[in-house]
Amino acid sequence: MIPDRALRKLKDLLGPENVLTRRDDLAPFGTDATKLSYMPDAVAFPGNAQDISRILVLANQEDFPVIPRGAGSGKSGGALPVRGGLVITMDRFNRILLIDPENLIAKVETGVITSVLQEEVEKLDLFYPPDPASTKISSIGGNIAENAGGLRAVKYGVTRDYVLGMTAVLPTGEVIKTGVETAKGVVGYDLTRLLVGSEGTLAVITDVTLRLIPKPPSTKTMMALFPTVSAAVETVSGMTRRKIVPTALELLDRLCIDSVREELGMSVPPECGALLLIEVDGEKTITKRDGKRIRDICLESGALGFVAASRKRDADKLWEARRNVSPSVYKLRPDKVSEDIVVPRTRMAEFSSFLDALGRKYELPIAAYGHAGDGNIHVNVLFDKKAPEEADKVERVVRELFRKVLEMKGTISGEHGIGLTKAAYLDMELSRPAIEVMARIKLAFDPKGILNPGKIFPYKV
Ligand SMILES: Cc1cc2nc3c(=O)[nH]c(=O)nc-3n(C[C@H](O)[C@H](O)[C@H](O)COP(=O)(O)OP(=O)(O)OC[C@H]3O[C@@H](n4cnc5c(N)ncnc54)[C@H](O)[C@@H]3O)c2cc1C
Numbered sequence: 046m047i048p049d050r051a052l053r054k055l056k057d058l059l060g061p062e063n064v065l066t067r068r069d070d071l072a073p074f075g076t077d078a079t080k081l082s083y084m085p086d087a088v089a090f091p092g093n094a095q096d097i098s099r100i101l102v103l104a105n106q107e108d109f110p111v112i113p114r115g116a117g118s119g120k121s122g123g124a125l126p127v128r129g130g131l132v133i134t135m136d137r138f139n140r141i142l143l144i145d146p147e148n149l150i151a152k153v154e155t156g157v158i159t160s161v162l163q164e165e166v167e168k169l170d171l172f173y174p175p176d177p178a179s180t181k182i183s184s185i186g187g188n189i190a191e192n193a194g195g196l197r198a199v200k201y202g203v204t205r206d207y208v209l210g211m212t213a214v215l216p217t218g219e220v221i222k223t224g225v226e227t228a229k230g231v232v233g234y235d236l237t238r239l240l241v242g243s244e245g246t247l248a249v250i251t252d253v254t255l256r257l258i259p260k261p262p263s264t265k266t267m268m269a270l271f272p273t274v275s276a277a278v279e280t281v282s283g284m285t286r287r288k289i290v291p292t293a294l295e296l297l298d299r300l301c302i303d304s305v306r307e308e309l310g311m312s313v314p315p316e317c318g319a320l321l322l323i324e325v326d327g328e329k330t331i332t333k334r335d336g337k338r339i340r341d342i343c344l345e346s347g348a349l350g351f352v353a354a355s356r357k358r359d360a361d362k363l364w365e366a367r368r369n370v371s372p373s374v375y376k377l378r379p380d381k382v383s384e385d386i387v388v389p390r391t392r393m394a395e396f397s398s399f400l401d402a403l404g405r406k407y408e409l410p411i412a413a414y415g416h417a418g419d420g421n422i423h424v425n426v427l428f429d430k431k432a433p434e435e436a437d438k439v440e441r442v443v444r445e446l447f448r449k450v451l452e453m454k455g456t457i458s459g460e461h462g463i464g465l466t467k468a469a470y471l472d473m474e475l476s477r478p479a480i481e482v483m484a485r486i487k488l489a490f491d492p493k494g495i496l497n498p499g500k501i502f503p504y505k506v
Contacts, residue, residue: 047086047131051107055089055131058099063090074132077117077124078179078371079466080380085112085126092137094212094220094251100133101249102218104495111216112497113245115187116158118179120383121464123191123244127499135186138251141165149257150209150226155186155250162255172260174201176293177460178368186250192242194460196293196367199418200326203460205241207256213240213248216491226254239486244462245497247490261326264292265336266360268309269343270317270350274298274413277319278393280346281417285390287342289335293324294418295367298397300427301414304373308366310359317349321417322367324360367414371423374412378427381412382439382466384446388455390420399449400424407438421459447473463501471503 047055056064065071065088076082086109091097104111110130117124126132138156145151146169153162160180166173177183177195187193189211194203210224213236224230224237240248271277277296284291297305299318306313313320321343325335336353343351354360374381388396397413404411415423426442428435447457447470457474458467472480484506487494494506 046129047109048107051103051109052087054103055087055100058103059089059091059096063092064088074114074117074134075126077119077122079120079122079125079383081122081125081465083125083127084129085132086129088132088134090134090137094214097133097214097249097251098218098220100131101214101216101495104131105217105493108493109495110498111495113186113190113249115156115184115190116182118183119187119191119464120385120461121191121244121458122466123462123464123497123500124187125465127465133249135184135251138186142252144169144171144257146171148226149228151255151257152226152252153185153255154252155184155189157185159183159185159188166257167260170260171257173207173255173257175204175207178371180368185253185255189241189250189253190243190245191460191462194416194419194421196295196324196364196416198416198421198460199294200290200292205238208237208241209254209256210237211240211253212251214251215248216493216496221248224254228256242462244464244500246487246500247496249496261292263329263332264324264326264360265332266354266363267323267336267339268311268352268354268363269321269323269339269348270313271319271321271346271348272316274319274397275394276347277321278397278417280321280343280348281393282391283342283346284339287338289338289342291323291335291339291418292326293322294416295322296320296414296417296422297322297367297370298413300377300410300412301370301374304376304412305366305369308362308369308373310362310366311352314349322363370414371425374425374427377410377412378429380430380436381425381427382443383461384424384426384443384457385415385421385459385461386424386446386450386455386457387419387421387459388450388453390418392453392455393417393420393422396422396449396453403442403445407442409435409438409442411442416459419459420455443470444473465500468499468501468503471501
């Protein structure tokens, strides 16, 4: 609960128009892509790092939680105000400050929407590779806080690989600069890397310097249809064996295909149990050569069909359909838990048989899709929370899933983070001393535990 005197002070600091306190206005800031909902006590729209610094100093004095919020597309509940408090949105941090084609960097405020930055740099024949499927609805700050991956991670890596430095406000109110604005730098501990992926628990990041690369001159998008998921993922291993690294290599299983069938713009026969969407980029001669090699590998591996998108608009349609899988699987059931495990690429076929058996055992539909090129599969357990015989099983399904993934030397989250929804499972993957050292880092940054409490750790830090 935020005391009234603190709310008055907040309005003085930011202007009353930048602080919301009416219940109806607050509700949209208490939810995200998990569809869970918690009511904040207030929402603030700071305009610069100094505003955030003053808010955090006040929060320490008056002892209320502060929760940073980007665009609210998070899938692990990181931006949810689980203990009430003040949500601070980064909406006003929406400026691209610099695109420097000679030093190959961009400097942006963290509320900028990812696709807006991508489009702006591409106008200058530059490229910002991190490409979460949520690119049109997520912010650069949220991508950094979650170390977002995405479709192009298989070739280009994840957000962390493109962050050179940042301005961050510590939970105690100090404003710090980390990292560099140059191509490299090794001065002191690497706080930039620590803050990337810190899920809004260690600092509020206000602007960042990002690494850019030249834009690849051409791309080629293909779709291969397979009778089963096992056949599709065996093909992925076949590509790796032959040293082909596509830009994107995405898998959809039968349930996912059904949920976006109309949007694909190409006909998919009913006997198709899985499809791969594949993109390569580079010089035209290279994309042509790789496209042909990929076609051969798919057909040798038993593909039922293979098409290359001949026009940009057909390729865009395929990728749009892929980006819509996550919301579209709600057609199958009103509720889902969405996990984003990673297994070694060579064990994906074994993992897909396990998933089939898991779905049969618990009699729940499980839709699987995602970044097959990385072994990062989004496992969506679908259910109806109003049907207790379904809802009661979900927790057991998730535990069994995570046990198997860890047994296979995988990880329970490839890119969505631990946040709220996976905190209870953290100790399945990390040892107690590892969690304790993380808790000590949290305390060093945030002695009073005011920044985004209730996230990551399975117990109160
Ligand atoms: C349809 C769909 C597809 C998706 N596809 C992908 C995908 O392919 N790859 C992927 O990695 N993720 C994906 N996601 C998940 C999500 O989009 C990412 O995690 C994204 O990075 C979240 O950004 P956001 O701005 O919405 O952050 P929010 O949801 O607002 O917040 C996420 C976390 O970041 C923190 N945070 C936000 N801004 C700041 C800041 N400035 N400083 C400090 N902390 C901050 C919050 O406190 C919270 O813990 C998808 C989500 C959806 C709905």
